[in-house]
Amino acid sequence: MLLTLFLALSCWLALRTSGAGWAYDTTLTPFGSVRRAFAEGGGAGLRRLADGLLPLAPLGVLLPLAGGRLRTAWLPSFAQVVGATTVIATTLEFLRTSWAGQVLNVDDIVLGVIGAALLHLAAVPGGRAMLRARLSAEHAPGGSEPAAPQAPSAPPVPVARHEAPTAARLPVALPGSPLVAAPRPPSLVKAGRG
Secondary structure: OOHHHHHHHHHHHHHOOOOOOOOOEOOOOOOOOHHHHHHOHHHHHHHHHHHHOOOOOOHHHHHHHHHHHHHHHHHHHHHHHHHHHHHHHHHHHHHHHHOOOOEHHHHHHHHHHHHHHHHHHHHHHHHHHHHHHHHHHHOOOOOOOOOOOOOOOOOOOOOOOOOOOOOOOOOOOOOOOOOOOOOOOOHHHHHHHH
């Protein structure tokens, strides 16, 4: 949700028309506009760096959040953020050039990717490690939350598959079976008569 809102805001900002009456020529040399800005003065150079690094920097955190994976190695996560930010920055730059009438500047792409990569390295690996440590502490025995007591359960009663598991099974007296013709012992016969 946050990623979608951020991308919509970035598209809106990219398609806004520039209020300046003049612009530099198309810059296809990496860091050409940054060198030109530093040649004008240190404040202009820092402002150009901030204008390039900050707009897409939140992608360094929002892209991993959209993935939602907690147990990911830092290098594949970093590579995914750099790749996705490169595609997004290039798309925004071409939208800005074709629809908003601004000139193409490769530094906007390069600095946008660097800003997202730096924020990713600064926040995501440490944040994931902290969340993993917190989850393992909660699930460890003797963790912060005591386990709920469980009711004792009766041991399972083994039941053969071919027999019905009911208590209503009674011996059936068949003719000629030992249950029908069981003779009484003589001591019981005499005691019963007297």
